[in-house]
Structures are given as structure tokens and as C-alpha cells.
Amino acid sequence: MSTEVVPVFKIIPTTQKYDWGKIGSSSKVAQFAVSSKIPGFTLESHSSYAELWMGTHPSSPSHLLSDVNQTLASYLASHPELIGEKVISRFKDAGASEGNLPFLFKILAIGKALSIQTHPDKATAEKLHKEQPTVYKDANHKPEMAIAITPFTALCGFLPLPKIAAYLSSTPEFAASIPPSIAEKFIVISQSPNPSGPAEKAALKDLFAAVMTAQPALFANQLDKLVQRYTNGGETDTERDVKELVLTLYTQFPGDIGVFCAFVLNYVKMSPGEAIFLSAGEPHAYISGDIVETMATSDNVIRAGLTPKLRDVPNLIAGLTYEASEPSKHLVRPAPFHHAQHTVLYDPPIPEFSVLRVEVKGGDHEAHPPIEGPSVAIVTEGYGRITWGDADPLEIRKGEVFFIGAGAGLQFSSGGGDALNIYRAYVDVHG
Known part of the structure; x- marks a missing residue:
């Protein structure tokens, strides 16, 4: 007699220790591991x-x-029905028929800035994996979305060209670290009404390449001078919004060229519930805070600053889009999810994943209709239960992670006075 496959069950996540993580019990990662008794x-x-x-x-x-x-x-x-035929067909190249999900779900607890980095598109990932398989360990791309669960700061995407030019004019230490001909050309072209034009992108690429390939003999002394000026309260009005960031990065990575990226990349400060999406070729660095991060199933990172790890400056420079914009371009605004009362949807423009944020008040409940693809979910606050069909309810609590099979309709119930908060990543292929 065959045993019926249960569509909802708990899974054991894994913890990762990196130098930039939060220490001990101050880390959400550690808190979740302890409360869920991994x-x-x-x-x-x-x-x-x-x-x-x-x-x-x-x-x-x-x-x-x-x-x-x-x-x-x-x-x-062994149970492909839990992934669903449409998802297996759509993501067969990613190994869906072998049980591989098209997304990877994470919690990040950031106590120290991550590296200046980007992620390759699919063609570049395949090329890098073939050329350097010990560095780029898979052939997949890695678009990603970060949702703040505490106050969160990050660098993401290139600043508008006039803003970079303003920093070049107001920050002599930054300007002195770049060949004058490149800086002067950039300042002129920064006034263009078409920041996405080929000449404008080329000028931004030249400027960024000059920053990231600057020799220590050229920039190290200038960086020290900049920090000394800021420490003495000598910042200009233009620099005031990045002074704190520059001093933080310099304290964490003294003498690192990546500190100058504060004058090239958007600095965003996000509140819980706000989200950003970063597609291939977008430079970024997470600075501080706790986030829910979702990405296509890959671990490919091209690094070029603020890191003791391997730096691959040529591939980073070559792979960027050089799209300059306000940081709002990267924001993912939550939207309603079907007729759910306590759930919002973060839906980036890719097929691999979307994320639901569920916030059920104490003693209340929330229903989710069936989704055609698989889900992974984590409880970030509170405790309660999940029910589906005629099955016995599954008790859940803070830090626990569970899988939801394709086609399972659910109801979440909060078990006490506190709210039950859940993040649920899923893939749903239509048609």
C-alpha cells in the first residue's frame, strides 16, 4: 500500500559563518537557529x-x-508532484526534475559591509563556470531580492550622473584618485539629457574602471586625507549624506578602494518591509541590517572591493549594465495577494521566484489559495499552526522553516497574543 505524500513539512536549514555576519545571539540567523532547535x-x-x-x-x-x-x-x-509539472518543465535546465528548486531562500544578518559585487547573467555565468569552476561553482545567473526585516542600509546601482559629478567637484580627494582626463570628460557628459545613451554609459564605465583599478600609491593617501577631513567636521553640504557611510566603510576596510564607491553608487536606507531587486550586472553592497533574501539558485558573486576574498575586477567591470538612476528604480513595492487580508506580494520581474509576507495578528488567521509551484517559508515572529485539507495541523514557531508542495491551499493561524509573521518564497509558472 502506497503512503500518501504530505504536501507540507518542516525542513532543516543550514547556517553560514562569514566575517561580515552579526555576532552570537545578536544575529537573527543564530536567534532563528536556537528558537527552532536546529x-x-x-x-x-x-x-x-x-x-x-x-x-x-x-x-x-x-x-x-x-x-x-x-x-x-x-x-x-522522488516526489515530483510536490514541485509541479509546469515548474519542472519550465526549469528543467536548472535541474527541477532532480528535485532542485529554481530559487534559494536566505536570512542575512549583516554586521559589517559585504563586498562591492555584482552577479553574472546566464551566459556570463556559464562562461565563468567553465573557465574558473573553483571560483564560480555553478552556471546559473543570480538575480536577487532583499526585503528588510530590521532597518537596513545598502549600496545599489549607479547614482544619477549629475550626482556623481557633484561629488567629483566637491570631494577633491575622490577626484585626485582618478585621471584628470577621465574626470573632466565625465563631468561634461553628466549633463546629458540621455543618461542611458552609449556615450554616457561609456563615460560611466571609464570612470568606474578608473576608480576600481586605481593603484594604492594613487588613492590610499587621498582616502586618508578624506577621512581626516570628515573626522574634523570638514565635509561640504554635498558630502553630508555620505559622511557617515564613508567613515563606517573606512573603519571596517581601512585603505580599501571600495570606500570611494560611496560617491558612485546609490546609498539607500530602508525600513522593515521595504525591498530592493537587483538584476544581473547591477553593482551593490549590503551595509547593515537583517534581511530576507531570495535569488535564483546560484552562489556566483563577482567581487571588486570591501572584501578579503578574491577580487575579479576585470569581470566585474565588463559585466555591469552602467544604468545610472535614482534608487527608486530598484524598489519592489508590495502588492495585494489575491483576496488575502494579511498578506502582501513582492513580485520581481523574473520567473524564478516571488515572496509573500504574512502578518497574522494574535488569534486571527489567513488563507492562501493553492499555488501551482513549490514554496519554502520561515516564521520570523510568533507561533501558530498551518492547516490544509483534512490533515492534522502543523504547529509552527519562530525560526522554523517548512516546505509547501505545489497545489496545496493553506490556512495560517496565530497561536497567541503576538503576531505570526511568515515569509514565503515560491515559484508559480502560468500557462
Whole structure:
């Protein structure tokens, strides 16, 4: 007699320790690991807990809570109905038929700035993986979305050209680190009414390349002078909005050329619930805070500053879009989700994933209709239960992670006076 496959079940995420993570119990990653009682996890008070991974990426796959020896991917490969025919067909090249989800879901706890980085598009990822498989360990692209769960700051995308030109004019230390001919040409072209034109993009590329390839003999002394001026309160009105950022980055990465990216990239300060999306070729660096991050299933990162890790400046410079814009271009605004009362949808312009944020007040409940693709969800606050069909309810609490199979309609119920908060990443292919 065959056993009916349960469409909703708990999974075991993995924790990652990186230098930029928050320390010990101050990290949301550690807090979730402790409250959900991840098997084998022991909190180390001096360790940097940076990421919680939830998914099927082979570098650190999730396992079933009911069978800690079985990976989520192997279980889904044996039960493809949990992924759904449409998703398997759409993402067959990403290994969906082998149980691989097209997205990777994470919690990030950022205590120190991440590197100046970008992610390759699919063609570039395939090329880099073939050329440097030990550095670029898969052949997939990595568009990603970050949703703030605490106050969050980041660098994302290039500043509007006139703003960069204003920094060149007001910050002599920055200007002195760039060849005068490049700086002068950029200042002239920054007034163009067409910032996305080929000449304008070329000028931005030349400027950024000059920054990222500047020799320490050229910029290190200028960077020290800049920090000394800021420390003494000598910033101009134009510089005031980045003074704090420059001093923070310099403290964390003294003498690093990446500090000058404060004058080239948008600096955004986000409140809980706000989100940004970064497609391939968009330069960025997360600075501080706790986020829910979702991406296509990949771990490909091209780095060029603010990091002790391998820097690949040529590939970073070559792979950027050089689209200059206000930071609002990167924002993902939450939208209603069907007729749900306590859920909002973050829907970036890619097929691999969308994310739902569920906030159910104490004693209340929320229904989600069936979704044709698979989901992974985490409880970030509170406790409660999930019910579906005629099955017994599944009790859930803060930090616990669970999988939801394709086609399962759900109801979430808050179990106490506090709100039940859940983030749910899913893929839903239509047609």
C-alpha cells in the first residue's frame, strides 16, 4: 500500500559563518537557529552568524526534519508532484526534475559591509563556470531580492550622473584618485539629457574602471586625507549624506578602494518591509541590517572591493549594465495577494521566484489559495499552526522553516497574543 505524500513539512536549514555576519545571539540567523532547535546547532557567543540557507543548493542543502539524512532535493526528486509539472518543465535546465528548486531562500544578518559585487547573467555565468569552476561553482545567473526585516542600509546601482559629478567637484580627494582626463570628460557628459545613451554609459564605465583599478600609491593617501577631513567636521553640504557611510566603510576596510564607491553608487536606507531587486550586472553592497533574501539558485558573486576574498575586477567591470538612476528604480513595492487580508506580494520581474509576507495578528488567521509551484517559508515572529485539507495541523514557531508542495491551499493561524509573521518564497509558472 502506497503512503500518501504530505504536501507540507518542516525542513532543516543550514547556517553560514562569514566575517561580515552579526555576532552570537545578536544575529537573527543564530536567534532563528536556537528558537527552532536546529539539530546539532550550538550557539557560539563569539562566532559571526551571517546567513541561513533554505533550499536545495548543493553547497549547503536543506534536509527533512523527519529524516535528517535525506536532503530536500532527493525527496522532491522522488516526489515530483510536490514541485509541479509546469515548474519542472519550465526549469528543467536548472535541474527541477532532480528535485532542485529554481530559487534559494536566505536570512542575512549583516554586521559589517559585504563586498562591492555584482552577479553574472546566464551566459556570463556559464562562461565563468567553465573557465574558473573553483571560483564560480555553478552556471546559473543570480538575480536577487532583499526585503528588510530590521532597518537596513545598502549600496545599489549607479547614482544619477549629475550626482556623481557633484561629488567629483566637491570631494577633491575622490577626484585626485582618478585621471584628470577621465574626470573632466565625465563631468561634461553628466549633463546629458540621455543618461542611458552609449556615450554616457561609456563615460560611466571609464570612470568606474578608473576608480576600481586605481593603484594604492594613487588613492590610499587621498582616502586618508578624506577621512581626516570628515573626522574634523570638514565635509561640504554635498558630502553630508555620505559622511557617515564613508567613515563606517573606512573603519571596517581601512585603505580599501571600495570606500570611494560611496560617491558612485546609490546609498539607500530602508525600513522593515521595504525591498530592493537587483538584476544581473547591477553593482551593490549590503551595509547593515537583517534581511530576507531570495535569488535564483546560484552562489556566483563577482567581487571588486570591501572584501578579503578574491577580487575579479576585470569581470566585474565588463559585466555591469552602467544604468545610472535614482534608487527608486530598484524598489519592489508590495502588492495585494489575491483576496488575502494579511498578506502582501513582492513580485520581481523574473520567473524564478516571488515572496509573500504574512502578518497574522494574535488569534486571527489567513488563507492562501493553492499555488501551482513549490514554496519554502520561515516564521520570523510568533507561533501558530498551518492547516490544509483534512490533515492534522502543523504547529509552527519562530525560526522554523517548512516546505509547501505545489497545489496545496493553506490556512495560517496565530497561536497567541503576538503576531505570526511568515515569509514565503515560491515559484508559480502560468500557462
